[in-house]
Amino acid sequence: MKTVQLSHGGGGQEMNHLIKSLFFKYFENDILLRAEDAAVLELNGPVAFTSDSFTVSPLFFAGGNIGKLAIAGTVNDLAMVGAKPEYLSCSFIIEEGFAFDALETIVKSMKAELEKSGAKIVCGDTKVVPRGAADGLFINTTGVGSVMHPNISVNQLQAGDAILVSRDIGCHGSCILMARDELRLESELESDCATLWPVVEQLIASGVQLHAMRDATRGGLSAVLNEWCEASQVQIDIEEQRIPVADAVQGLCELYGFEPYDLANEGTMILAVPAKDAEAALAVLKGFSPNACQIGEVSVANSTDMQTADTKPTTSTNKVIIHNPWGGRHYLELPQGELLPRIC
Amino acid sequence: MKTVQLSHGGGGQEMNHLIKSLFFKYFENDILLRAEDAAVLELNGPVAFTSDSFTVSPLFFAGGNIGKLAIAGTVNDLAMVGAKPEYLSCSFIIEEGFAFDALETIVKSMKAELEKSGAKIVCGDTKVVPRGAADGLFINTTGVGSVMHPNISVNQLQAGDAILVSRDIGCHGSCILMARDELRLESELESDCATLWPVVEQLIASGVQLHAMRDATRGGLSAVLNEWCEASQVQIDIEEQRIPVADAVQGLCELYGFEPYDLANEGTMILAVPAKDAEAALAVLKGFSPNACQIGEVSVANSTDMQTADTKPTTSTNKVIIHNPWGGRHYLELPQGELLPRIC
Structure with a gap:
C-alpha cells in the first residue's frame, strides 16, 4: 500500500511531487498553480474571513468525510455572514504512514464539495x-x-424576529457518536454535512432581511441561541414540539443521555429574520429541506416572571426559554462538560 | 497544574471561557471581539492570501517557540509577495492535558511577534x-x-539579476536539530525565526525593484533557488564562498552530514533584484543584518558547457550552479529524502 512518508513534508522533491500529483491535480485553478508564497487575489469592499481546523474522528462517516466537512464548514462560516465563498486555503497535517488512497478519496470529496459553492482552493500547506x-x-x-x-x-436580533431552523437537528453529532459506538448500531442516519451557500444565495436573492444566521456546529442549537441572546441582549422563546428532530436522533439521545439541542450539526442553520419576512424565508428553506420551520421568536428582554428575588433582571432576561407542550418551561442553557470530542 | 481539557474544545461554556480569558485577552482587537462566524474586513485591490500549519518539535527552541514561528511564518509569506501583513486567522489543535501556562507563554509570544508587523488576529478556532x-x-x-x-x-527572475541573502543561513534547522539531539550540544546558536516585514517595508520604500523574494524555509536555499530556476526558466550561478554560514551551523552540518543550503530558515530571505538595484537593496538589508550579501546572479538559460550528450538543453539549463573557490562547480539540487521532520 502506498503511504505518505516524512519526506512528503520535507520541502524537497517528494513534497513537490505530492503537491503536483494530488493537490494541484484536483484543486487545479490558475491562482493555485502559480505556486507563490502567497496567492494574490482581487478583492474589493467588505470581505469575510474565517478559519477552522478539522480533527474529526473517524475520518470517514455516514454522509461524508473530513475533506467534505472541511470545505462545507469553512464555506458555511462565510455564508453565515452573508458572504459568497470565493477563495480557500487548505493545510494538511498528515501522519506518516497515512494511506495515499484514503488521502486521494478525501481530496476528491473536497473537490466535489467546492463545486457546490464555486469556491476555489488557492493556496495551502502540507506537513x-x-x-x-x-x-x-x-x-x-x-x-x-x-x-x-x-x-x-449575532448582535442584530430584534424583538419580534422569527427564529427558523433549516432542517431537523443533531444528525452530525449522532452520526459521529454512532460511528464510535462499540455496539455498531444499525441505522440509516447520515450526517447533515453540506454546503449552505446555495440556500443562503437564494435567501439573499429573495430579498428577505436577514438579522442573524449561524450553522449550529459544536454546541448545537443551544450554543447558537445562547450566544445570540447574550450578544443581542434579548430573550428567545422556543417551542419544544416545533423543533424538528429525526426519530433516530431522538432515540440515540435517549440511549446516551444527550439533548438533541446540544448535538453538533454541519449543514443546518438557525436564522433570525423579521416576522414579516418569516414566510418568504421559510419558502426558500423548504425548497432545500421539507423539515425547515419556525421554532420560536425573539422577545424583548424585560420579562421578569421567571426571576427569583435574588436574580438581577439585566442578566437573567438574556436567556433562551424553551416551552414544552404541557405548558412547562425551562432555560435552555449553553452546553457544558465534555460533550462529544472530535466531532469536527 | 492547570491543563487544557477536552471540554475546552466542546463549543460550550468551557471553550467560551478559554477563548475569552486567553485568546481574546492577548489578541484583543475590535474585529476579533465581535466573535462572528467570520470576521468582516475592508479590503481593496490586490490582496495576498497564505496559510501554514505549524507542527514544530520541540515547541520551545532557542530563539523562539511555535507561536512566534507561526506568526512570523505567515507574516513572512505575505511579505514575500510584497504584501503588508494585515489580518491573520489562528487555529489551535491542542492535545488534552497540555499545560495552560505553556499555552499562555506561546500566546504571549504570538502577541509580541504580531506587534513587529502590526498584523492582527481577527478570527480563529480551537480544537x-x-x-x-x-x-x-x-x-x-x-x-x-x-x-x-x-x-x-517566482517567475519574474531575469538574466543579470543579483541574488542576495538577508543574513547567514541554516540557523533554524540547526537549532531544531540541536534541540533534538540526545547529546545536548552546548551552543549559543539561535533560530533566525523573525518577522521580515520591517525589512521588506524598507526595501519597498527605498524604491528598489524586487523581482522575487522568498523566505528559505523547508528545503532551505536549495529549494528556493531551484524553484526559481524552474519557474523563471533561468540559470542561477552561486559562489560558494560568498554564502554566509555561521561556524556553529557549519560544524553541525559536518557532524551530521547535512548541507547548510538544505537547512530550514525562518527569518532569512533570498532576493532577486536587477543588478542596478543590488547595492541599494544590500544597504537596506545590512541595516538589519551585517551578514547580508550578494551570493550570485541569474544567467541566461542557454549555457551548455555542463551538459552531457544525452541531456536535453531545455531542462538542463534551468539549474542552480554552485562555484567553489577552487574553480570547481556542481549543480545545487532540490533537496530530497527525509531531511529533518517537524522543523516548522
Missing part, C-alpha cells in the same frame, strides 16, 4: 508528522469571500 | 483532541494583506 504525533489527518481550511448582505450579526 | 491524538500543540495561521509592490514572483 507530515512522524507516526503517533497526529491521529491520521487534520485539515485546516480558511476562507475569504465578498459580503453580499450587510449587517448579519 | 482539543484526546491524549495521544496530537503531539502537544499544532497551530495554523492564515493571513491576508494588501500588495504594496506588484509582480514579485
Whole structure:
C-alpha cells in the first residue's frame, strides 16, 4: 500500500511531487498553480474571513468525510455572514504512514464539495508528522469571500424576529457518536454535512432581511441561541414540539443521555429574520429541506416572571426559554462538560 | 497544574471561557471581539492570501517557540509577495492535558511577534483532541494583506539579476536539530525565526525593484533557488564562498552530514533584484543584518558547457550552479529524502 512518508513534508522533491500529483491535480485553478508564497487575489469592499481546523474522528462517516466537512464548514462560516465563498486555503497535517488512497478519496470529496459553492482552493500547506504525533489527518481550511448582505450579526436580533431552523437537528453529532459506538448500531442516519451557500444565495436573492444566521456546529442549537441572546441582549422563546428532530436522533439521545439541542450539526442553520419576512424565508428553506420551520421568536428582554428575588433582571432576561407542550418551561442553557470530542 | 481539557474544545461554556480569558485577552482587537462566524474586513485591490500549519518539535527552541514561528511564518509569506501583513486567522489543535501556562507563554509570544508587523488576529478556532491524538500543540495561521509592490514572483527572475541573502543561513534547522539531539550540544546558536516585514517595508520604500523574494524555509536555499530556476526558466550561478554560514551551523552540518543550503530558515530571505538595484537593496538589508550579501546572479538559460550528450538543453539549463573557490562547480539540487521532520 502506498503511504505518505516524512519526506512528503520535507520541502524537497517528494513534497513537490505530492503537491503536483494530488493537490494541484484536483484543486487545479490558475491562482493555485502559480505556486507563490502567497496567492494574490482581487478583492474589493467588505470581505469575510474565517478559519477552522478539522480533527474529526473517524475520518470517514455516514454522509461524508473530513475533506467534505472541511470545505462545507469553512464555506458555511462565510455564508453565515452573508458572504459568497470565493477563495480557500487548505493545510494538511498528515501522519506518516497515512494511506495515499484514503488521502486521494478525501481530496476528491473536497473537490466535489467546492463545486457546490464555486469556491476555489488557492493556496495551502502540507506537513507530515512522524507516526503517533497526529491521529491520521487534520485539515485546516480558511476562507475569504465578498459580503453580499450587510449587517448579519449575532448582535442584530430584534424583538419580534422569527427564529427558523433549516432542517431537523443533531444528525452530525449522532452520526459521529454512532460511528464510535462499540455496539455498531444499525441505522440509516447520515450526517447533515453540506454546503449552505446555495440556500443562503437564494435567501439573499429573495430579498428577505436577514438579522442573524449561524450553522449550529459544536454546541448545537443551544450554543447558537445562547450566544445570540447574550450578544443581542434579548430573550428567545422556543417551542419544544416545533423543533424538528429525526426519530433516530431522538432515540440515540435517549440511549446516551444527550439533548438533541446540544448535538453538533454541519449543514443546518438557525436564522433570525423579521416576522414579516418569516414566510418568504421559510419558502426558500423548504425548497432545500421539507423539515425547515419556525421554532420560536425573539422577545424583548424585560420579562421578569421567571426571576427569583435574588436574580438581577439585566442578566437573567438574556436567556433562551424553551416551552414544552404541557405548558412547562425551562432555560435552555449553553452546553457544558465534555460533550462529544472530535466531532469536527 | 492547570491543563487544557477536552471540554475546552466542546463549543460550550468551557471553550467560551478559554477563548475569552486567553485568546481574546492577548489578541484583543475590535474585529476579533465581535466573535462572528467570520470576521468582516475592508479590503481593496490586490490582496495576498497564505496559510501554514505549524507542527514544530520541540515547541520551545532557542530563539523562539511555535507561536512566534507561526506568526512570523505567515507574516513572512505575505511579505514575500510584497504584501503588508494585515489580518491573520489562528487555529489551535491542542492535545488534552497540555499545560495552560505553556499555552499562555506561546500566546504571549504570538502577541509580541504580531506587534513587529502590526498584523492582527481577527478570527480563529480551537480544537482539543484526546491524549495521544496530537503531539502537544499544532497551530495554523492564515493571513491576508494588501500588495504594496506588484509582480514579485517566482517567475519574474531575469538574466543579470543579483541574488542576495538577508543574513547567514541554516540557523533554524540547526537549532531544531540541536534541540533534538540526545547529546545536548552546548551552543549559543539561535533560530533566525523573525518577522521580515520591517525589512521588506524598507526595501519597498527605498524604491528598489524586487523581482522575487522568498523566505528559505523547508528545503532551505536549495529549494528556493531551484524553484526559481524552474519557474523563471533561468540559470542561477552561486559562489560558494560568498554564502554566509555561521561556524556553529557549519560544524553541525559536518557532524551530521547535512548541507547548510538544505537547512530550514525562518527569518532569512533570498532576493532577486536587477543588478542596478543590488547595492541599494544590500544597504537596506545590512541595516538589519551585517551578514547580508550578494551570493550570485541569474544567467541566461542557454549555457551548455555542463551538459552531457544525452541531456536535453531545455531542462538542463534551468539549474542552480554552485562555484567553489577552487574553480570547481556542481549543480545545487532540490533537496530530497527525509531531511529533518517537524522543523516548522
